[in-house]
Every structure is written in structure tokens, then in C-alpha cells.
Amino acid sequence: MLEVVDLRCERGERALFDGLEFKLPAGALLRVAGANGSGKTSLLRILCGLALPARGDVRWQGESIRALREEYHRQLVYIGHAPAVKDELTGRENLAVSCALGGTPADAAVVGAALERVGLDGYADLPARHLSQGQRRRVALARLAACEATALWILDEPFTALDTTAIGCVQEMIAEHLERGGIVVFTSHQEVMGASITAYTIELGG
Amino acid sequence: MLEVVDLRCERGERALFDGLEFKLPAGALLRVAGANGSGKTSLLRILCGLALPARGDVRWQGESIRALREEYHRQLVYIGHAPAVKDELTGRENLAVSCALGGTPADAAVVGAALERVGLDGYADLPARHLSQGQRRRVALARLAACEATALWILDEPFTALDTTAIGCVQEMIAEHLERGGIVVFTSHQEVMGASITAYTIELGG
Amino acid sequence: MNWESFDAFLAMGGYGFYVWGSYAVTFALIAMEVVLLRLRGREIMNQLIRAERPRRSAP
Amino acid sequence: MSRPSEAAQSPRPSFGGRINWFKYSSPQSFFPLAGAAIPWFAAAAALFCVAGLYVSFFVAPTDQQQGEAYRIIFIHVPAAWMSMFIYLVMAFWAGAGLVFNTRLSGMMASALAPTGALFTFVALWTGALWGKPTWGAWWVWDARLTSELILLFLYFGFIALTAAIDDPRRADRAAALFALVGVINIPIIYFSVQWWNTLHQGASVSLTRAPTMAATMFAGMILMALGFWMYSIAAAFIRVRCIILERERNTEWVAEYMREQR
């Protein structure tokens, strides 16, 4: 369970949001919406523990994530604006490394299957440098397929730069994850998740 | 009039497209569609003259763009994947510089109006480093408002990272430009231009 | 003929180290280049053969 | 090297008759041609080198001042000549590649570079081994030695640049530009002994004057130089064939060639 208590974020001299509170039980999907610059990315980085809030706290299973640290990280997948894909490594190597770093090592079979899942079968052994914008994003997103056991997914605009096939694939992975009892927090400017899944929505800014 | 003759593009060892031909008269809108990695960005870069095609030619008003060079550049606005927004400069400065480089210097009033048009009134004097992803894209797109007189617009995924208000604003600018007799080429994964405007579509890849 | 004996030939009037050092290194380098070229040629041929095999069996 | 920016962009010009040169400027037609020529050049290289070695050791007399140490001249000078000559040829191909946008030119340039670097190193090495007994030092920082060392670094730069860029077409064009920029070093090497007074020997072979050295010495140097020259051509051809195969591995004609090989 992810819980946010009285969260306040300041950027520059403005407060982006204040007194934000929510609780996400297992199997919950949260969409963070809001205009450009309303603080979506800032919120997600606070949820991960990458940024410190001006006030308030983020709790995972009742404990503050600042106390949990690595234990929290092991149950978290964060995919940010920057895809964290190394140009020099192949898709396969990129995925294996990022899984191992995250604490859920994936063997060759899992990695291969994950890349196939996001439609990169033919490109798994190409250095990422030779991939197009959308293909690189797919490499990053393949981690979702490889780390299914990780409880919490935090995704910053996961659908950017993807074509419709890939968007469908990501939607599917999210739906499956929710069924498994996982928690997903994501931002998106479009209503892409379809009506079949009920998502909580936070509208930031205003 | 933008004309493409027998165009072939190779990347690595694969041909992305071959024998591509089209003519765009004044007032035409072309959407380049295709899956991730199908060569949309590559095509746009060739249209601008940034990349050399493996074969074929791009002609503007009947002359090869390689002969026209700066003369062609003066009639062209290209907005690529990378927004070309300098972190250290404010939105205002960024816009003024990019207009001046493009050969259509814009005075303070024009710049201010353009930034207001894309909804950045409050942020015009903030260094771009402090802007969110979508706001930075808006700074880049403000150039469209400032360079209305430029005949040809080439836009690579102009709607990425924008919220719905901003998407509406860009659509409006494109529609106005077409009415003025301008030509617009853009890529997008979504059908965003609405039904009111008929767009030619090229589907790359297969 | 300049040399009285083979030893004199090797000694090079006391400059044997310098003279033979020059010649030996030169021809060793040339030999090395030839060998490296051989290896490179063989490597690419092998790769091509490997790449060809599946293509043959396909149809 | 005037305005390569324009040259780089200009399309391949179509010459009137359109029969001759560009036929052999395609890797596909050059590949068998080079293959056929290699044995001849290799044989010539061996022949000239053997003859040159014979002259250097058994015909040329001992030098009064330097004793036998002078026999290094028979490799030093030909290697120094080749180091500069190969660079010029390489730059020529590079320039041709930029102007005509032919694929083979870039391949030729990158095929020549390692051999050029080798001869540059040999010139430096033999020079150093010669310097110790004659000047009493392995190395001095005089103009000719320094500019020859710069030549070695230019070769390294060329090779490193080609290796660092993965897109072969872009690599060729970038390296070509670099090679052209570096060409100014060649006249500096050649004339350095005239422009600055240095320890190093001036030119003793020139077209305008009669050779000042013994005819046999001159003959030995020429023979060795010819041998190195032929060797360079053979090595460059072998290497360019490798490069062609590596780059065109997915083309139809290479598949055809592989089928013929069986």
C-alpha cells in the first residue's frame, strides 16, 4: 500500500501542490493528470524518493520510504522521462543490467521474452544507438515485462513516442499487473487506459 | 511547392524507404505516419536538407534544395525531436535567437505575443531549465506563431508531451498556416488534426 | 663483397645492434601486417559463410 | 581543399560518355580487379626488396665517416618517403570521395592508413636507431623529427576517427576531411630541413641536381623504395578487399561471389 501524507512540493518560489493526500491499495491504478508544468513529474520523483518534498511524507506499507530505502527500491520500478537506455549496449544488455540493478535479476530467457513482448524481437541485439526514438522507449518499457513481480510501478508519460501497437501492449501489461495486485502510478495527457479499468485520477494545478 | 523525386533512404544496411515520390502544393498538409522505427524522422531530416538521401532529390519551387541552401532555409521552419531550447536562456531569449537565426527576426512585441499564444505568458522570463517537459516544447513551438510568414513547416511529433490545451493551440496554428497558403509536413502517432482539415498521409514501413 | 666472414657481417663494424635492429623491426612489422591482414580476411570470409548457411537451407 | 562543404554535398556528376572511370569506382567491379592485381604487386615487392637488400649489404661500400651504421639509410629513407607518399595518396582518395561521393574512395583511404602508419613508425624507429650512434641521442626535438612524429599522430587520428564512427559513410567523410586538413604537414616535413636549421640531413636526392651520393647507394635506396611501394599497393589492395566484403556483406553480388567460391 502506497500512502501519501500532507505532501507539499515547491519549485522555484511557487508551491506546485500542497496538502496532497491519498492511499493506493493493492491493485489500484492512479493517473496523475494536469496541464504542462503542473507538477506531475515532480510528484512522481517524490514518490520514488528521488526528490525530497517540502513537507509531508510518502509511506510504503505503512513505513516512510526514507527509512526503507533499498528495501523500497526493490519493490519499485520507475520509468522516467529519460529512458535510461545506454547507447552502446544492446537492448538485451540494457534490460539485463537494469533488472539486476533493480534487485530482480532476469535470466536470458526472461529478458528475451520481455523484449519480444514489446515488439523488439528483431532489434534485441542492436546497440540502442541504432534505434529510433520509439524503439528506445520500448527497451525501457520492456522492464515492466521482465519485472512483473515488482509491486509498484511509477511511469512518467509511458505512452510518449509509442505507436498504437506499442501503446496497446503497455496497456495490457498494466492491466495484468493490476490483476496481480500490483500498484501503478502514471502520468499521461491522453485518456489512454480505456474504460475497462477504473483509474483514480489526480488533477494537479488548476 | 515541395516536391520529392524518387527518394531512397538507407540506415545501417537496411533501406527504410525507396522510390518515394510526392508533390505538395501550397496549402497542403502532409502527415507522415508509420510504426516506431519506420523512418519518419529520417524522412523529415532529408526534407530539410539535414541528411543526404541515398538517392533522389528534394525540390522546392522546382529547384533542388541543395542548390538553394540558405534561400530554402529562409522559407523553412523545422522543429525536431530535440526542442533546440537552451537551458540557460529564458523563453523570450530562446525564441528571439531562433527567429533571428532562421532569417525572420522578431521584435519584442512579436516574441511576447507568440509566447502568449502558446500559453507561456507567466513563464516567458524563466530560464528554460526551470520549465517542465511540456513547457519546453511549447517554447520551441512558439516559433510557429512568430514565423507565420515562413512558407514551409516541418514538424517532428509536435504534439508530444503537450497537454490538451496546447495541442489545440498547435492545431489552430497549423490550420491558420494552411489557410495562408503555407505547407505543413508533420509526423504523429495519433490522428490529432481532426476531421475539419484533409491531410495527405504517407504510411511508411510495412 | 664487403664481408670477410659471417661474423663480420653480423657485427656490422660494431653497429650490429643498430643496423639489425632497424632491419629486423621493419620486416617484423611488415610480416605482422601481412599476418593481420590474413586473419582479417579469414575472419570476414568465415562470417560470410556462417551468414550464408541459414539462407541456403531456407528455400 | 577549397570549400569542401559544397563539394561534399554535390551529387555525383555525370560525365559525357559515362563509360570509363566510374565503372571501376564501384566496389563491386574493383573487387575482382584488385584480387587479380595483388599477386603481381606482391611478387614485384619481394623481387625489389631482395635486390635492394643485396645491393645494400653486398654492393654498396662502407661509408668513410659513419662506418657500417649508414646502412640504415636503405630502410630509413625509403620508409620516410613512403610515409609521406602514402599520406598524399590517402588524402587524394579522401578528397575524391568527398567530391564525387563514391564509396570506393573512402575505402581506399582507410585501407592505406595502417600501412602508412607502419612506414611512418619504421622511419621514426630506424631514425632513432641511427641517431644514437651518429648524434649520440635516440631522439631530439628538431623540426623534421617532430613533424614526422606529427605525421604518425595524424595517421592515428585518421584511424581512430574512422573507428569511432559506426556509420561507414559518415566515418569515411569525416576522416576524409581530417586527412585533407592534415595535408599541410607533408610540405612541412619535406622542407623542414630547409626552413629551420636542424640536426637532420637535408635532401641529397633531388630532381634538379645530380645525386650527391654514390650511385650504388642511390640504387639501393631506389630499389628498396620500389619494393616498399609495391608492398604498400599489395597490402592496401588486400585490405580494401576485406573492407569491401565487410561493408557490402548484405549485397547480392557478395552472395554471388560467395557462391562462386565453393
Added chain:
Amino acid sequence: MFKVLRVVIGRDLLLSMRRRADVANALLFFILVASLFPLGVGPEPNLLRTIAPGVIWVAALLASMLALGRMFAADYADGALEQMLLASAPLGLIVIGKAVAHWLVSGLPLMLLAPVLALQFDLPIDALLVLVASLALGTPSLTLIGSIGAALTLGVRGSGVLTSLLVLPLYVPVLILGTSAVDAAAGGVTVQAHLLLLTAFLIFAGAFAPWAAAAALRISLD
């Protein structure tokens, strides 16, 4: 046309102003190298005086070489360079603008700082003047030549070091001319020939390097 040149220079100077720390860094590096030497070599005054011109020139060369990384890389990464290729003025002109701005923030301060450092080594006054003159003529050449290397290695893995590899061979003549000018001045010999050669080199580089760099940029961005 020259409007664009002005815009480019203005823009680059403004950018440097905004990240002053960067500029200061290059200077600091220069000071650092020149001051590390006495530390590494030992404090003997005669020795220091002998090596002073060499050390200061090498420090200047290294500092200006490191600054090269700033010339195009940032603009390349954020797409601004693409826009310059599509600008309404010839690319060579834009390169000139960038080189001028770059020299103003990396070469000029270095040149002004050099005499202070040279004092540390106890160089005589006329040698000081010649040092400044040689740097004034030499550092622009370094920037111009360096622009070619920086342009060629854009987007290449490990570009920083590759740039130095490409550029250093061409820097060497400038270094030799510069130091030998100062040495000559310290020895009381006439230095005109050296400075003339440096000028010739500068003119040559100014005439050709921008166009070569422009061609290199086109190649790198293809």
C-alpha cells in the same frame, strides 16, 4: 548576413555569461596546470625560469583544448546545432561567430592572466610582453583549428579525447612557435620572425578552418 553573425556571437556570449562557472573552470584549469608544475618539478628558481614559457604555453594549450568540448557539444545535444545548419546564413559564417565568441571567453582571459602566472616563474618583463603577444596570436589559431576537431567528433563515443588526438598534431607548430618566441625574448634575441610566422598561421587558419569546420558539422549531423 552579418546580422546573423552578430546574433550568434551575442547568443554565445550570453550563454557563457549565464554559466560563468564553466568559463571560470577553464581559467582555473590554466592556473592549476601552471601552478602544479612548480609543485611537481621542485622549487629551484633557475630551472623554473627555463621551463616557464613552455609550461605556460602548454597550460594555455591544454586549457583551450579542453574548452573545445563546450563549442558545439551542448548545441548538438539539444538540437540547436540542427537549427544552425538550417539558418539563413552560410554555416561557415556561423562557425566564425561561434569561434569568436568562444575565443572571447576562453582565449582572451587566458591571455590576460598569463603575465600574472609568468611572474610566479620570475620571467623578465620583455619576455612577458612577448608571451602575451604570442598568446594573442596563437590562441585564436588554436580555437580555429580546434573547431574542426570539435566538429568532426560530435556525437562520437569518447569525443573529448578523440578531439585532442585529432587536434594536438596541428597544435604543435603553434606551441613551438609560441614558446620559442618567448625563449628568444628571454634570451634577448629578436622575435619578429616567430611572431610573423604565428600571424601567418592565424591568417591561414582564419581563412580555411571555418569552412572545414562547417563541412565537418554537415558530415557529423548527417
Added chain:
Amino acid sequence: MFKVLRVVIGRDLLLSMRRRADVANALLFFILVASLFPLGVGPEPNLLRTIAPGVIWVAALLASMLALGRMFAADYADGALEQMLLASAPLGLIVIGKAVAHWLVSGLPLMLLAPVLALQFDLPIDALLVLVASLALGTPSLTLIGSIGAALTLGVRGSGVLTSLLVLPLYVPVLILGTSAVDAAAGGVTVQAHLLLLTAFLIFAGAFAPWAAAAALRISLD
């Protein structure tokens, strides 16, 4: 836990392997810098022998300082560093891994190459051995200390100058100890004290620098 360490080292070595040019070029840079000094200073052999330890050590220091740029910058730009902050092992451990990999490709080859360069300066054999030993102890310290500076310069907040100033005072003792060890060896004096001090410095740096660098990374990425 140590699995993550192994993964990080493996990953960084693999990355360096893929951009071999980078590693080779760092070495070439070292060679070039060490060869430039004789150019600047002049060819006199005695003078060269005197300044040799200083030159080689300064060249090594510069080369390893420049290589620092590679340590975090690329990972920062493409978001990989964020992922490391969210890794399942303490950040300090990951920094250790990155420092080890970094030293293996930037410090080690440098250390192996130094004797060859020293020959160019005509250093005696025992001085050569001490040179290698001092580099073996000194360069890891440089890498470790440098990692703090590299981490601080990543963010907008860390001013470049400030960090150089912060790192430099810690670099200087290493430089002085290193060169004076070689000088002592060349002069036939015992060098044990110098090398012991270098070792102590290394242990100290190894114990504290990774955690300082980890803290700096957290600040830079906030």
C-alpha cells in the same frame, strides 16, 4: 548486495569495451601531454631528466582528471543515474563499483604506460619502478577523490569552480608525494616513507570518498 557491485563493474567495463576508442584515446592523450612538454621546454636532456617525474605525474593527474567527466555525466544525461539511485543496493556501493571500473580503464593502463614514457626522458631504472608504484597507489586516490567532484558538478547547484577548488587541495598532496617519491628514487634516497603515506591516503580515500560521492549524487539529482 555484492551481486549489484559485480553488475555495476561489469556494466561499466562492458561500456568501456564498446567504446574502446575512448580508453585508447585517454592513453594517447597521456602520451601526447607527456610529449608536448619536451616540445615546449626544449630538448636539453639534463633539463628533461630533472622535470621528468613532475611532467609524467602532472600528465597522469590531468589525464585522470579529464577521464572523470566520463564517470557520471553520461549516466546522468540518459537517466541511468536516477535508476542507480533507485537500485537495490546502497548508493555508496554502486559508486565504489563505478570507481573501480573507472580506474581499471583509466588509471591502470596509464600506470602501465608510464615507464615507456619515462624512457623517453631517460629516467634511471629504479626511478622507473618507483614511478609505477607511486602511480599504482596514487591514481586510485585521484579517481576516488575525483568522484566526489564529478558527482557534485552534475547538478545545477554544484558550481564547477567550487568543486574543482574542493578537489584540488586533495589532489595536490598525491601529486607532491608521487613526484617526490620518484625524485627520491632518482637521487638514490629511500622512498618507503613516501609510498607509505600514499597508501595511507588511498585507504582513507577508499573509506570515505564513495559515501561523500553518494551524498553528492543525491544532492545533484534532487
